[in-house]
Amino acid sequence: MSSSSSSPPPRFAPKPPWLKVRAPGGETYVHLKETFRELDLHTVCEEARCPNVGECWTEGTATVMLLGSVCTRGCRFCAVTTGNPRGAVDGREPEHVARAIARLGLQYVVMTMVDRDDILDGGASHVARTVTRLRELRPDILIETLLGDFGGHLDYVDVTVDAEPHVWAHNIEVVKRLQRSIRDVRCSYETSLAVLARVKERDPARVTKSSIMVGIGEQDEEVLETMADLRKAGVDLVTLGQYLRPSQKHAAVERFVTPETFDMYAVEARKMGFAYVASGPLVRSSYKAAEVFVRSILRPGDPAAADALIKERLGEAQRAAAAINGDASAGPRTTSELAARATASLIPVQSLLRRPS
Numbered sequence: 620m621s622s623s624s625s626s627p628p629p630r631f632a633p634k635p636p637w638l639k640v641r642a643p644g645g646e647t648y649v650h651l652k653e654t655f656r657e658l659d660l661h662t663v664c665e666e667a668r669c670p671n672v673g674e675c676w677t678e679g680t681a682t683v684m685l686l687g688s689v690c691t692r693g694c695r696f697c698a699v700t701t702g703n704p705r706g707a708v709d710g711r712e713p714e715h716v717a718r719a720i721a722r723l724g725l726q727y728v729v730m731t732m733v734d735r736d737d738i739l740d741g742g743a744s745h746v747a748r749t750v751t752r753l754r755e756l757r758p759d760i761l762i763e764t765l766l767g768d769f770g771g772h773l774d775y776v777d778v779t780v781d782a783e784p785h786v787w788a789h790n791i792e793v794v795k796r797l798q799r800s801i802r803d804v805r806c807s808y809e810t811s812l813a814v815l816a817r818v819k820e821r822d823p824a825r826v827t828k829s830s831i832m833v834g835i836g837e838q839d840e841e842v843l844e845t846m847a848d849l850r851k852a853g854v855d856l857v858t859l860g861q862y863l864r865p866s867q868k869h870a871a872v873e874r875f876v877t878p879e880t881f882d883m884y885a886v887e888a889r890k891m892g893f894a895y896v897a898s899g900p901l902v903r904s905s906y907k908a909a910e911v912f913v914r915s916i917l918r919p920g921d922p923a924a925a926d927a928l929i930k931e932r933l934g935e936a937q938r939a940a941a942a943i944n945g946d947a948s949a950g951p952r953t954t955s956e957l958a959a960r961a962t963a964s965l966i967p968v969q970s971l972l973r974r975p976s
Contacts, residue, residue, distance in 0.1 A: 627873045635875050637900050638861065659719070680909045682729035682765070683716060685749060686742045690733035692803035696792070696832065698865035699733060706737050708745060717752035720760070722944050724937035726929075727909035728753070730784075731765040736805065741767065743775035747782035754783070759932075759939050761785045763828070763908055771810045773817045780821045786856070786912060787818045788828035790904050791849065794841035801835060801870055812852045819853035826894075826916060828856040830904035835862040836873045839880065846888050855894045856915060859884050860902035876900065894919070909933075 686708065693701040709715075720728050730749060735742040750762055763786035769775035780787060791811045793801045798808045811829075818827050829849050833842060842859070849857060859881060864872050881898045888896035895915030897906050910929060918925040 627871055628875060635900075637878050638863075638875070659715075680727040680729070680905070680907065681723070681725055682731055682905045682908075683720065685712065685716065685730055685732045685746060686735050687733060691736040692734045692805055694792070694802045694806070695870040696801055696835065696862060696865075698869070704735065704737055708735075708738060708742070713745060713748035713752055716749050717756055720753055721756040722940055724933070724940040725760060726932040726936040727761040727763070727912065729763045729765055729788075729905045729908055731905075732767060734767040734803075734805075736770060740775045740778065741769040741772065743769055743778040747778050750779075750782040750784050756943070757936075757939055759935055761909065761912055761932075763788055763905070763912075765790070765904060768806065768810050768814050770805070771807075771813065773814065776814050776817045777821050780818050780825060783822075783825075786826045786828050786908075788830075788856075788904065789814055790830040791815075791845060792830070793832055793835060794837040794845045795848075796841060797836055808848075812848060815849070815854055816852040826856065826912075827852075827854045828858070828904075829854050830858045830860070832862040833859060833876045833884075834872055834874050835870055839883075842884060843887055846884070846891055846893075850891045850893065856911060857888055857893050857896050858902050858904055858906055858911075859888075859896070859898040860904075860906070861900040 687704055688700060689702045689704045690697070690699045691701070691703060716730075730746065732742055732746060746764060746766065750764060753760065753762060762784045764779060764782075764784040765788040766779060768789060789811060791808065792798075792806075795808045798806065815827055815829060818825050831842060831845055846857060861876055862870075862872060864870065878900060881900060881902075885896045885898040888898065895911055897911055909932070910925075913929050913932070914922070914925045918928055
């Protein structure tokens with residue numbers, strides 16, 4: 620089994636060909652970009668310069684940031700501004716974000732957040748209100764929450780689980796040995812596993828997800844160990860991607876992991892019983908999230924049915940958004956109608972998700 624290379628790539632070495640992508644474009648991408656600006660929505664897709672933004676937006680998936688742009692933690696891989704927001708929270712944000720997203724033709728939205736150790740519940744109630752309000756406005760939309768660890772306070776985790784996002788995600792980020800050198804001192808491997816396990820304890824049907832960065836100093840054996848620990852915590856979906864250094868102030872890239880190694884990770888993850896794994900150099904935690912959910916939860920093992928449902932859901936999302944925006948040609952779309960159609964496309968997940976052994 621391969622492991623990390625003996626020396627990191629040169630500081631100004633060009634990226635390998637598998638990390639090069641075309642600039643995003645197309646009618647759907649341009650339309651969403653303009654609409655995000657009009658609605659004053661900040662997407663992580665753009666701010667993090669995600670290489671998959673064109674693909675995801677075209678498929679009706681986007682990631683929005685809640686609770687401001689200043690994080691109280693300072694992880695060495697992350698480009699988000701670190702500081703002390705001093706308890707500042709926009710109480711209007713849950714309503715504004717929910718209404719803004721409802722107007723977009725999205726079939727899947729990821730709501731993520733900065734860590735907010737400066738407020739009592741870490742922002743849990745704020746996130747929950749946003750999820751609840753969006754579900755009221757657009758029952759057809761699939762919602763993933765990508766959240767922090769809330770300082771290990773499991774009652775705050777419960778608040779977000781009870782809002783019933785379709786997927787509850789928290790990223791463990793790196794292997795156990797690198798936690799102290801890469802993540803903020805207030806984060807820990809054990810806490811991340813504990814909050815993920817808590818979600819399953821609170822609601823066994825809730826789909827859970829986590830992500831691992833590679834190329835930052837780990838050994839392949841450690842990656843497999845981390846995936847095994849995530850499965851023991853009941854995690855259903857896992858993504859693995861190449862770490863890329865945001866600036867010279869951040870942790871260095873120690874190796875460029877080959878596509879073949881990512882394939883190996885995926886094979887081993889499937890053996891462990893994950894419902895779905897996305898593993899590749901350009902994969903990020905919210906990579907093609909709508910497709911991941913449909914293929915792993917709604918239509919597992921049936922690629923043709925999954926393709927059809929993805930297109931159907933995207934069309935329904937666009938019609939629902941048009942109705943909210945006052946487009947009469949979209950046809951009637953009351954909340955009850957949207958809820959009925961959404962329920963029809965969702966089937967109980969307990970029978971689909973393989974529980975950890």
